[in-house]
Amino acid sequence: MSDTAVRTPLWRERRFATYWAGQGISQFGDRITGLALPFIAVTTLHASAPTVGLLTAAVWAPNILSLFVGSWVDHQPRKRSLLIVADVLRAVVLLSLPVAHWLGVVTMTQLVVVALLAGLGQVLYQTAYPSFFVSLVRRDQFVEANGLLSSTRSLSFVAGPAVAGGLIQVLTAPVALVVDAVSFLLSALLLRRVRVEDRPVEPPDTSLLARSRDGLLLVVHHPYLRASLACVTTINFFNFVAAALLILFASRELGLGAGSIGLALGVGATGGLLGAVLAGRVTRRLGVGVTIAVGAVLFSAPFAALPLADGPVEVRMAVLGLVEFVSAFGVMLLDVPLNALQTAVTPDAVRSRVVGAFSTINYGIRPVGAVLGGFLGEWIGVGTTMVVSAVGGSLAVLFLLGSPILRTRTIEELDDSTTEIAGRPA
Template identity: 75%
Template sequence: MTATTERSPLWRDRRFATYWVGQGISQFGDRITELALPLIAVTSLQVGASTVGLLTAAVWAPNLLSLFVGTWVDHHVRKRRLLIVADVLRCVVLLSLPVAHLFGAISLAQLFLVAIIAGFGQVLYQTSYPSFFVGLVRRDQFVEANSLLSGTRSASFVAGPAVAGGLIQAVTAPAAMLVDAVTFAISAVLIGRVRVRDLPVDTTNEDGLLRRSRDGMALVLRDPYLRASLACATTINLFNLMAGALIILYASRELGLSAGVIGLALGIGATGGLLGTVVAGPLSRRIGVGRTIALGAVVFSAPFALMPLASGPTWSRAGVLALVEFISALGVMCLDIPLNALMTAVTPDGVRSRVTGAFSTVNYGIRPLGAITGGLVGEWIGIGPTMVVAAVGGSFSFLFLLRSPVFSTRTIEELDAVHHASRA
């Protein structure tokens, strides 16, 4: 490989670009489902805060199985095939909603079933992805690849909600789900065109699924980088899901905003994520990777406290929603980009899916509890005060990083050297 090729921007790599396009299309489709699913429950089925919380919990509940799914995936050689299966599964289950809508047969039970099956598809995808990722890009491209992929995700949050809101108003929320189903089909086709090097699988390990799952969790809990990252991320997810499960309900009922206005406000606010993908790298170089992660954790959570301030005319209420989304989206990019690079660097190749599964079991597995808690607390003290509680609790997540080696980490290169030395 020539030096010129090595210096070429990653987006010029045909394999990466093919996957990147498919991922981007799927991300835009996801924005439709995130807005449409709770709106079907709120507007068509007239459910309350606790039911919306339970529906959000159902989406994340399959993550409780991530440890076992990831352990199984680690012994499956062809991770790319599993990504395709995950996309096809989600495509089929989402198609059931527009079909049911056509016959006037949508029920709350179907919404929960769709949420759970689609959530399982996401678990299969996220546990298969790490090994696929390291076969797709070189180690020195980790940060660049994460920035590009995160940038696409942020872009989807800019245009996606506005398009989703308009689409929902034009054709109804269930019919709009057809678009997301199609995006998963496109993603599956494009992933099928990407040829990657399959990582070797340890076939000498005769331990059963439970034993290997336990070892994967033990690795996460022993490693000081992964352990502190898990504690911080889990705390964020607990409290942020308390707010996140209710924000569409709050905007629709308490603020009186239409689906189109909600989508537009969220889209405008999501430009903070695009800004975050630009500043996360330079900020990491200026103040260090660890401090950027800690700062991102606070900025991600704190803005929810502003939601009760929304009042006045429609533009003012929508403006507060957009501001909250802008600041939070900026924070999550400053958190996710360096944190993903850190975790990728410290995780051994042979156990990537297992470690991802163990991490997700706790980190994402807490989200159903957060969503349910948010619904119950919202009915008890009101949705506005619940937003403030979530903002304060999530902001305190950075405390888990202060006494860990994560906070003092300045660069990924330094992290590689230290971590590899500790394993020698």
């Protein structure tokens, strides 16, 4: 490999840039769905807090199947094709809502079914992605690539909610979903242009259930993966207690419309863009482990400030935006180095099943948190529930104490010995 190739910025490499563009388009579309689905439930169908919580849970419930999907994906040679199938599936599912709207037959049942099927497409995508990713970029580019991909995601949270709010007000929420469906189709078209070398896979020599069990055991026994799983699962549980009620809180408690909510969230999301840009620099200064720990706290703690939002509309919007800013900054400090670390310590042959096992627990806990958030909002009030979420999520950092993650300074120091468990290869 030449020195020139090493020095070439990743964003100038054609294959990566093509995938990056498709991912960015899809992320912007996702911001519309993220706002439109709960808005349909809250404003059109007049859903209660527990019902909104159940809808949020439906989005993430398919992740419970990630362990089995990942174990199946591991033995599929063409991971890029699976990514394309996942994009097309989600596009078709989302298009059903505007069609139902035009026919005047939108129901809560359909919202839940759309959430479940779109979530299933997301599970397929996220389990196939890691093997595609390591074929797309080199090991020394992991942090840079994750930083660029995360910056696009953060940028989508800056402009996306404001655009989504405007589209929802002008077109109505169901019709605005057409934009997200189109974004998935564009992502699929760009993925077809990304040529990567398919890595050889071994034919399965055990049952799907046995392979799924092995993936779960690897995660549970691996010192890096176990600690990171405990930390992020706790964060996801408590953050979804709050996330399930965020749109309801902003709409009913703060009295904000779709445009105001989208604008506040969009301005606040600049924290994520800033975090993605600075994550590499902060990681080099503090070390991988410490940066992850700082991000874990900053991601969760700001929700405690939401009940303080009071006064004129501008003040309420400012508090909502500030909470989003700090939280979004924190999640980038958590995600960028942690994703790079997990990629580095996971053996090639089991990437998808490891991601599947990880997602089954980490994402599978999200619907539980969302349902609990809906009922807590009904029982103790939405504001108090936000405080509970902030405290519980912040305490997740305790799982990193004493783990090798906290002692890790660079990704490069994570050599092959990190993929061994109890003296044997993982």
